[in-house]
Amino acid sequence: MPADTHARRHADDAAASAEPASRPGGGGDGAWTGGETGGRAVVTADTSADASASAAVDATVEFGAAASVAAAPASARAGRPAASGSPAAPGPLPGPDPAWTDPAWTDQPLLRPLTLGSLTLPNRVVMAPLTRARAQNDGLVPTDLHALYYGQRAGAGLIVTEGVSVSERAIGFVHVPGLFTEEQVEGWRRVTGVVHALGGRIVAQLCHIGGASHPDLLGGARPAGPSAIDPEEMAYTADGFQPTGTPRAMTGADIDTAVEDFASAARNARRAGFDGVEIHAVGSYLIPQFLNPQLNRRTDAYGGDAEGRRQLLLRIVDAAAEAWPGERRVGVRLSPYWTAKRFRPDAALLADYDAAVAALNDRPVAYLHLRGPDPEAPGRPDFAAFRRYRELFRGPVLVNNGFDRASGNAAVEEGIADAVAYGAGFIANPDLVTRFALDRAPAAGDPATFYIGGAEGYVDYPISG
Numbered sequence: 001m002p003a004d005t006h007a008r009r010h011a012d013d014a015a016a017s018a019e020p021a022s023r024p025g026g027g028g029d030g031a032w033t034g035g036e037t038g039g040r041a042v043v044t045a046d047t048s049a050d051a052s053a054s055a056a057v058d059a060t061v062e063f064g065a066a067a068s069v070a071a072a073p074a075s076a077r078a079g080r081p082a083a084s085g086s087p088a089a090p091g092p093l094p095g096p097d098p099a100w101t102d103p104a105w106t107d108q109p110l111l112r113p114l115t116l117g118s119l120t121l122p123n124r125v126v127m128a129p130l131t132r133a134r135a136q137n138d139g140l141v142p143t144d145l146h147a148l149y150y151g152q153r154a155g156a157g158l159i160v161t162e163g164v165s166v167s168e169r170a171i172g173f174v175h176v177p178g179l180f181t182e183e184q185v186e187g188w189r190r191v192t193g194v195v196h197a198l199g200g201r202i203v204a205q206l207c208h209i210g211g212a213s214h215p216d217l218l219g220g221a222r223p224a225g226p227s228a229i230d231p232e233e234m235a236y237t238a239d240g241f242q243p244t245g246t247p248r249a250m251t252g253a254d255i256d257t258a259v260e261d262f263a264s265a266a267r268n269a270r271r272a273g274f275d276g277v278e279i280h281a282v283g284s285y286l287i288p289q290f291l292n293p294q295l296n297r298r299t300d301a302y303g304g305d306a307e308g309r310r311q312l313l314l315r316i317v318d319a320a321a322e323a324w325p326g327e328r329r330v331g332v333r334l335s336p337y338w339t340a341k342r343f344r345p346d347a348a349l350l351a352d353y354d355a356a357v358a359a360l361n362d363r364p365v366a367y368l369h370l371r372g373p374d375p376e377a378p379g380r381p382d383f384a385a386f387r388r389y390r391e392l393f394r395g396p397v398l399v400n401n402g403f404d405r406a407s408g409n410a411a412v413e414e415g416i417a418d419a420v421a422y423g424a425g426f427i428a429n430p431d432l433v434t435r436f437a438l439d440r441a442p443a444a445g446d447p448a449t450f451y452i453g454g455a456e457g458y459v460d461y462p463i464s465g
């Protein structure tokens with residue numbers, strides 16, 4: 001989605017998140033219907049795609065005495081003495097006082113563990129995807145600055161990376177890192193390694209901007225979209241924002257290539273140690289261009305009616321899922337309520353999205369991630385807008401757009417969502433989860449530094465003092 005839209009909406013969001021969050025009413029298990037809980041979280045970060053490059057990390061964390069047992073040597077865990085000849089092994093470490101319980105203020109729905117397909121999260125505070133334009137090198141390679149930025153945020157239940165270009169053809173924003181060269185895979189490996197070492201989980205958001213790109217971002221080539229219709233967006237180039245033009249209509253071969261670009265980026269994500277991928281199908285990008293009858297006037301298998309218009313999404317999901325046979329490590333991010341010059345969330349478009357979401361039920365999707373409508377008041381999203389999808393989709397649902405601590409807890413408590421994604425919150429608060437746990441007010445970010453490159457406004461936000 002275009003930077004101006006991000007920046008404009010983020011200015012409001014940041015102001016909203018700067019307000020002190022109030023405590024959630026209630027708490028406890030009452031209406032909560034999400035994944036497993038019970039005070040035990042099995043945290044598995046499987047980075048085993050390339051055994052030579054990365055090892056599976058499987059850490060079991062239990063609240064109470066068992067946590068100490070899991071951390072103790074195997075012999076101690078089994079209650080056996082250390083083998084003779086080896087140095088005296090310590091006995092099981094003492095656990096907390098048996099009378100100890102989670103303090104009431106950490107017993108929030110957002111802080112409970114959750115299973116998302118093949119992933120297990122220790123909490124439900126997800127870092128939303130955030131384009132930050134820090135890959136300022138010719139190869140669009142993530143650097144140690146990215147590793148530092150994501151490592152600082154490893155306390156999130158799940159990190160969704162910034163939208164990452166699946167190929168050179170997919171680029172739509174300056175200085176966005178890719179996932180289509182070996183150099184980029186190596187760069188991401190350092191990022192995922194740091195996040196995993198710090199106990200986090202991270203998926204790559206796979207992104208293709210289609211007809212909303214600009215020739216300046218594509219080596220002079222004309223962008224391609226579903227039909228030759230200008231999406232009337234602004235593309236962020238090295239010379240700043242520039243209006244989009246009329247793209248060329250993708251051929252059948254172009255569509256096959258785009259699907260393969262997502263497939264190979266998913267394979268690369270696995271090799272780079274990511275825990276999964278999220279398909280970027282939001283804003284005015286390629287997949288929503290195909291879903292939108294205003295921009296998709298095709299008469300072939302990828303247009304004509306709603307069933308045709310959703311074929312590209314479904315093919316991409318299937319292709320990405322092949323990177324993890326038998327597992328569920330592909331999330332899908334949709335924005336049915338997206339409003340722009342060429343996007344109107346009218347009843348007909350919402351019905352098309354309903355059918356697309358229902359079709360995802362037949363696929364190995366780990367989760368559905370919904371960007372909801374822009375909230376009318378800060379911190380007060382329209383729960384009914386999300387509930388619609390809760391009823392349609394059988395897997396875990398993540399919600400986003402304008403949530404604060406109180407409304408996020410309420411969304412999980414009321415069963416509208418399994419987890420809540422925070423964008424603005426994570427820009428300025430690397431320790432957002434801790435702040436939620438302690439009910440400390442989040443800081444506001446500076447929209448002027450969102451895309452400026454470098455460390456300023458990126459890795460210099462402090463943790464709560």
Ligand SMILES: Cc1cc2nc3c(=O)[nH]c(=O)nc-3n(C[C@H](O)[C@H](O)[C@H](O)COP(=O)(O)O)c2cc1C
Binds near residue numbers: 129402
């Ligand atoms: C600086 C910035 C960059 C963003 N980049 C992306 C992106 O790459 N992919 C995406 O799906 N959404 C992107 N978004 C949207 C956010 O993920 C999120 O939907 C938005 O910030 C609203 O959530 P919030 O109210 O918690 O901030 C971006 C938003 C901002 C502010």
